[in-house]
Amino acid sequence: MSGMIMLVWNVLLLFADALSHEDFDACKNSPCQNGGVCIRNKGDYTCQCSNSSQNGRLYGGPNCTVILQGCERHQCQNGGTCSPFLRSSQHRYSCNCPEGYTGTRCEISTTFSFEKSGFLHIETALEDTLVLLNITLSFRTVQKTATLLHCEVDEYVLKLQLQNGRLRHSMQWGNNNQSDLVDLFQDVADGHWHMVQVFLYKSVLGLDLRDPLCTAKTCHKEALVEMDLGSGSGQSSFTLIQSVYIGGTGNGQVNPDSYFLGCMRDVYIQSRPVVLELKVRAEQFGVTLGCRESDGCEDNPCKNRGKCIGLGWKKHKCECHRPYEGSVCSEEHIAAQFGNEDVESYAIFYVDDDPMDTFTISMFIRTRRLNGLLLVFSNSTSRYLHVWLDGGKVKVQVNHFEILQGHDRVNDGHFHLVSVHVAQGMLTLLHSARTQALMASQGLTVRSGDMVHVGGLEDRKASLAFRGYFKGCIQDLRLNFNHLQFYPISTPLASYRLKTIVQVTQGCTGDNYCKMKPCLNGGVCYSMWDDFTCSCPPNTAGWRCEKLKWCELSPCPVNAGCLTHAQGFDCVTNVTFREGNPIILFRGNGKIRRPLHSVSLTFRTRSHDATLLHASRENDFITVFLKDGQLVLELQSGTNFSLCVQSHRVVVNDGRWHSAILSMNNPSALTSRWSMVLDERRDQASISYNSSGDLGFLREDTDIILGGWELNTGANLDGCLGSVEVGGLVLPFYAETELNMPRPQEEKFLRTSGMQNLGCWSFDICNPNPCHNGGQCEDLFDLFKCRCPADWHGQICEVRTDACSSNPCLHGACVIVSEGYECVCESGYIGQHCENKEDVCVGHKCHNGGTCLRGIKQYACLCPRNTTGALCQERMAEMPWYIDRFPSPRLPVSICGNDKWTYSCFNGGNCSMFEDKCDCLPGFTGQWCELELDECASGPCLNGGYCRNLINKFQCVCEISFAGERCQIDISDFYLYSFLLMWQNIFQLLSYLILRMDDEPEIEWNAANDE
Known part of the structure; x- marks a missing residue:
C-alpha cells in the first residue's frame, strides 16, 4: 500500500514539474531595455537591440543597457556610415559604405571611367562550373550602342550590350552563329546610374535590372539554354578559366564604335569586387579612376x-x-586668290535652288586695292545685282539704278565680312554685322538657273565699267546657307555648282613685291601680304628709303645748322654785314628747272635805309631793301612795268629778328600780283598794285647780291641775315669746299664771291660801360639800355631820382633819406607806406592776464582781481574774510559818440558836449571816468585799521583793541567800554556787509605812447 502511495506521489511530482516548465516565460518581465526586442530561447531569452537611436544613443549588451561607444572616433571615409557594436565586451564598429566605395573604412573607390577605346580585362578560375557567369555592376552612359561585358568560358561567349539604349544579354557557343539572348525594353542610356546583374546558372541565362521603378515582370528576364559541361554538383576534375572584358572586347575589337563610353562602379565578378586600386591581375586600357560628372x-x-x-x-x-x-x-574654308601677279581672274557658279525674294549674300574679302568687281548676279536676260569696290568702299547697285555705298574702307589688307541682305523690299549692306547703308529694292529675286560671277565678268569691257577685275582674296562665299566653294573642303556642305574658274589660285598668299627690289639706298625689303615694307639704313627715310638723312652724316661745319630735304641738304647759319664790308654774290648752277616765284629771308638790323638783296639781268631786276625802316620789294620781270610792295606802318629796324616771304599770288599765271608777309602774319599781308612775272631770270648767269646794291661797292647793310631762299632753294653762306661733303641736289645756287662774317654779332657797345652810378648796360644789338638803381634814372643813369615824387606815403609824410625815402605816418597808421591802421593793443604790456582796452592813440589795461596799477603789475593784499568779494555793479556805463566812432563813460559818467570826454560823478576822474579816487591812498586809518575805499569817502575797520572813526581810541584797559565797543564794531561790520559795495576790477588807463 505504501509503495502505491509513493508511485502516485512521483507521478504527481513529475506532472507538476512538467507544468512548471511549460508555464515559465523568460521575457515576461521585459528584460530588454531601450527599445530592444526579447526573443525566448528554451527557458532563456536573447535581446535584439534596436538599430534606431534612443535619446540620441545606441545601446547593446545582454539587456541593451550598455551605451555603444565604438563610433565616437570612427574612421569611416567617403560618407560611410558607422555602426557600433560589442564583441567580448569590447566596443567595436563597422562601416557601411555608400555606392562606389568599399573596404573596411570605405577608403577604396570602385568607380572608374572608360575613355575612347578603353576596356578592362580580368581572368579568374571558376570554383563552381554550374555558375559560369555571375556579374553585378552599376553603369551610366548616354551611348546608345556599346559593349558593357564580354565573357569567354571554354567555348561559350556571353555578352552584355546596349542596343538602341536597351540592355541585351546573349550567349553564343562554339562556331554557331545563332545565339540565345534575353533583353529588356527600358532605355538606360540616359546618363543616370543603373544597376544590372547577369548570370548563367546551370542552363538558365538571366538578366536583372535593379532600378527603383522596376518590377520582377518588367526588369527581369530568363531563358533556358543548352549546355554541355557535364552534370553533378558543379565540382569537376578540371579548372575552367573565365576571361572577362569590361567595357569592350579587347584590342581585336572589330567595331571601335561599340566600346563603352561612360562610368561603372561596384562591379562584382563571382561576388568579388573589381577594384583598380588593389592592383589585381588585370589589363586596363583607357580606364581612369573616378567618374567626372x-x-x-x-x-x-x-x-x-x-x-x-x-x-x-x-x-x-x-x-x-x-x-x-x-x-x-x-x-x-579654302580662300581663293584673284588677280595673282595682276592677271585677270574670275569664277562662275550656277544657282540650282530658288531662294526667292529673301536672301543674304555674304563673304570674307581681303585686298589692298581701291577698286575691283566683287559679285554680279545675272539671269537669262540681264545682270540685276552688282557688288564692287570703289575707293576702298563697297558699293551695291540693283538693276542699274540707285547705288548704295558703305562708309567704312575694307582695303587695309585684313579680312572683312561683307554681307548684302534682301528682305521685305529692303536691301541692307553690312560690314562685320554692322549696318553700313540700306535702300528699297522692290522686285529683287534670285531664281534657280541664275548665275553668280565672282571677281569679274568674261567681258573685260563690262568688268572695267565697275572698276575692273578684283585683286585679292574671297573666302567662305555663301548665298543663304548654301556655299559657293572654289575649292571644296572635306566636311560635307550644301554647295552650288561651280561652272567656270579662270586664273583663280588656291590660298591667299599675296604677290611678292620684293622681287622688284623697290627699296632704295640699301634698304631691305620685307614682304607683307600683297605689299612690302622697307627697313631703311640709319641715314635714310621714306616709304622706299628714298629720302637720305644727310644731316645724320654731319656734312656741315661745327657751328652751322643742317636742313634735310628730298634732294639733299643745306648748311645754314647767320652772317653779319657792316658798312664797307664785302657783299656776297650767288649764281645758279645752270641746272635749275623749277619755277622761281618766291623769295624768303630773315634779317636783323637798325639801319633806316639798306639793301638786303638785289639782282638784275637786262630789263629784269629784283631789289629787297629798307626805306625809313620799312621793308620794300621792287620787281620787274617779263613786263615793261615794275611793281612795288611796301610794309606799310610796320617798322622792322628795331634790332629784332624778322622774317619776310615775298611771293606771287598766282604762281601758275604768266604774270601776277605779288604779296609780302612779315613775321608769318598772313592776315596783314601787303599786296602790289601791279603784276609781274616770276624770277626765272635768276636761274643762271645772273648775280644775286646780298648786303648791297652794286658789285664793286661795299655793303650798305648794317646788321645780320639769316636763311635766304629763292624759289625754295637756299643761298648758301658756305662754299662747297667748306662743307664736309658736297651737296648732292641737282638744283642749287652757289656762292661765287664775298668774305662772310659768320654768326650774328653787334658792336661791343657795353665795353666800356656807358651807364653811370652803378647802372647795368644791356646790349640790344647796336643799341644799349641802362638798367639804373632805384635812386637814379636817365639814359645813362645820370639823374638822381626824387623818391618822394610819386607820393608813396598813403597816410604820412615822405622824407628823402640816403637809401631812398622814409614815411612818417600820421597818428593811427603804421607800415612802410603808412598803409595800415595801427592797432594799439598789438604788443601791449598788460601783466598778470590783464585785458587790453583800445583807445585813441593809447590803450588801457583791465586788471584781473587782486591786481592794480597802469599795467596791472601790482599785486593787492588779500581782503579779509568779512569783506564782500563779489559785490554787484554799482554804477552804469554810458555809450557815447557819433556814426564814425564811439567811446564809453564808466562809473555812471555822462556823455559830454566836448568830444571824447565824460562828465564824472564825485569820486571818479579820468577822460572816461575810468579812475576811482582812492580816499584810502593817504592811509587815514590808524593802529592797523583796514581802510575800505567807498565812493567819495572811506571807512575804517578797526582791530579788536581800537575804536573810533579812524581807529584812534585804545580801549584795551576798559572791559566794559571794550565790550560796548565790540558790539559797536559788530554793528558797524553788519551795517557794512549790508551795504552794496562795488568790488569790480579796477580800471586804470595808460597812454601807450608814454611807455
Missing part, C-alpha cells in the same frame, strides 16, 4: 573660337565661327 565641353574641344554646346553627359556639339567648319571647327 561633366559634359563634353569641359575640355574645350571646339577649335578656332568655336562655341561648345553640351548635349548631356560626355556629349557636345560645336557651333563654328566663320570661316571654320567640321565637328570641332578645325577645318577652314
Whole structure:
C-alpha cells in the first residue's frame, strides 16, 4: 500500500514539474531595455537591440543597457556610415559604405571611367562550373550602342550590350552563329546610374535590372539554354578559366564604335569586387579612376573660337565661327586668290535652288586695292545685282539704278565680312554685322538657273565699267546657307555648282613685291601680304628709303645748322654785314628747272635805309631793301612795268629778328600780283598794285647780291641775315669746299664771291660801360639800355631820382633819406607806406592776464582781481574774510559818440558836449571816468585799521583793541567800554556787509605812447 502511495506521489511530482516548465516565460518581465526586442530561447531569452537611436544613443549588451561607444572616433571615409557594436565586451564598429566605395573604412573607390577605346580585362578560375557567369555592376552612359561585358568560358561567349539604349544579354557557343539572348525594353542610356546583374546558372541565362521603378515582370528576364559541361554538383576534375572584358572586347575589337563610353562602379565578378586600386591581375586600357560628372565641353574641344554646346553627359556639339567648319571647327574654308601677279581672274557658279525674294549674300574679302568687281548676279536676260569696290568702299547697285555705298574702307589688307541682305523690299549692306547703308529694292529675286560671277565678268569691257577685275582674296562665299566653294573642303556642305574658274589660285598668299627690289639706298625689303615694307639704313627715310638723312652724316661745319630735304641738304647759319664790308654774290648752277616765284629771308638790323638783296639781268631786276625802316620789294620781270610792295606802318629796324616771304599770288599765271608777309602774319599781308612775272631770270648767269646794291661797292647793310631762299632753294653762306661733303641736289645756287662774317654779332657797345652810378648796360644789338638803381634814372643813369615824387606815403609824410625815402605816418597808421591802421593793443604790456582796452592813440589795461596799477603789475593784499568779494555793479556805463566812432563813460559818467570826454560823478576822474579816487591812498586809518575805499569817502575797520572813526581810541584797559565797543564794531561790520559795495576790477588807463 505504501509503495502505491509513493508511485502516485512521483507521478504527481513529475506532472507538476512538467507544468512548471511549460508555464515559465523568460521575457515576461521585459528584460530588454531601450527599445530592444526579447526573443525566448528554451527557458532563456536573447535581446535584439534596436538599430534606431534612443535619446540620441545606441545601446547593446545582454539587456541593451550598455551605451555603444565604438563610433565616437570612427574612421569611416567617403560618407560611410558607422555602426557600433560589442564583441567580448569590447566596443567595436563597422562601416557601411555608400555606392562606389568599399573596404573596411570605405577608403577604396570602385568607380572608374572608360575613355575612347578603353576596356578592362580580368581572368579568374571558376570554383563552381554550374555558375559560369555571375556579374553585378552599376553603369551610366548616354551611348546608345556599346559593349558593357564580354565573357569567354571554354567555348561559350556571353555578352552584355546596349542596343538602341536597351540592355541585351546573349550567349553564343562554339562556331554557331545563332545565339540565345534575353533583353529588356527600358532605355538606360540616359546618363543616370543603373544597376544590372547577369548570370548563367546551370542552363538558365538571366538578366536583372535593379532600378527603383522596376518590377520582377518588367526588369527581369530568363531563358533556358543548352549546355554541355557535364552534370553533378558543379565540382569537376578540371579548372575552367573565365576571361572577362569590361567595357569592350579587347584590342581585336572589330567595331571601335561599340566600346563603352561612360562610368561603372561596384562591379562584382563571382561576388568579388573589381577594384583598380588593389592592383589585381588585370589589363586596363583607357580606364581612369573616378567618374567626372561633366559634359563634353569641359575640355574645350571646339577649335578656332568655336562655341561648345553640351548635349548631356560626355556629349557636345560645336557651333563654328566663320570661316571654320567640321565637328570641332578645325577645318577652314579654302580662300581663293584673284588677280595673282595682276592677271585677270574670275569664277562662275550656277544657282540650282530658288531662294526667292529673301536672301543674304555674304563673304570674307581681303585686298589692298581701291577698286575691283566683287559679285554680279545675272539671269537669262540681264545682270540685276552688282557688288564692287570703289575707293576702298563697297558699293551695291540693283538693276542699274540707285547705288548704295558703305562708309567704312575694307582695303587695309585684313579680312572683312561683307554681307548684302534682301528682305521685305529692303536691301541692307553690312560690314562685320554692322549696318553700313540700306535702300528699297522692290522686285529683287534670285531664281534657280541664275548665275553668280565672282571677281569679274568674261567681258573685260563690262568688268572695267565697275572698276575692273578684283585683286585679292574671297573666302567662305555663301548665298543663304548654301556655299559657293572654289575649292571644296572635306566636311560635307550644301554647295552650288561651280561652272567656270579662270586664273583663280588656291590660298591667299599675296604677290611678292620684293622681287622688284623697290627699296632704295640699301634698304631691305620685307614682304607683307600683297605689299612690302622697307627697313631703311640709319641715314635714310621714306616709304622706299628714298629720302637720305644727310644731316645724320654731319656734312656741315661745327657751328652751322643742317636742313634735310628730298634732294639733299643745306648748311645754314647767320652772317653779319657792316658798312664797307664785302657783299656776297650767288649764281645758279645752270641746272635749275623749277619755277622761281618766291623769295624768303630773315634779317636783323637798325639801319633806316639798306639793301638786303638785289639782282638784275637786262630789263629784269629784283631789289629787297629798307626805306625809313620799312621793308620794300621792287620787281620787274617779263613786263615793261615794275611793281612795288611796301610794309606799310610796320617798322622792322628795331634790332629784332624778322622774317619776310615775298611771293606771287598766282604762281601758275604768266604774270601776277605779288604779296609780302612779315613775321608769318598772313592776315596783314601787303599786296602790289601791279603784276609781274616770276624770277626765272635768276636761274643762271645772273648775280644775286646780298648786303648791297652794286658789285664793286661795299655793303650798305648794317646788321645780320639769316636763311635766304629763292624759289625754295637756299643761298648758301658756305662754299662747297667748306662743307664736309658736297651737296648732292641737282638744283642749287652757289656762292661765287664775298668774305662772310659768320654768326650774328653787334658792336661791343657795353665795353666800356656807358651807364653811370652803378647802372647795368644791356646790349640790344647796336643799341644799349641802362638798367639804373632805384635812386637814379636817365639814359645813362645820370639823374638822381626824387623818391618822394610819386607820393608813396598813403597816410604820412615822405622824407628823402640816403637809401631812398622814409614815411612818417600820421597818428593811427603804421607800415612802410603808412598803409595800415595801427592797432594799439598789438604788443601791449598788460601783466598778470590783464585785458587790453583800445583807445585813441593809447590803450588801457583791465586788471584781473587782486591786481592794480597802469599795467596791472601790482599785486593787492588779500581782503579779509568779512569783506564782500563779489559785490554787484554799482554804477552804469554810458555809450557815447557819433556814426564814425564811439567811446564809453564808466562809473555812471555822462556823455559830454566836448568830444571824447565824460562828465564824472564825485569820486571818479579820468577822460572816461575810468579812475576811482582812492580816499584810502593817504592811509587815514590808524593802529592797523583796514581802510575800505567807498565812493567819495572811506571807512575804517578797526582791530579788536581800537575804536573810533579812524581807529584812534585804545580801549584795551576798559572791559566794559571794550565790550560796548565790540558790539559797536559788530554793528558797524553788519551795517557794512549790508551795504552794496562795488568790488569790480579796477580800471586804470595808460597812454601807450608814454611807455
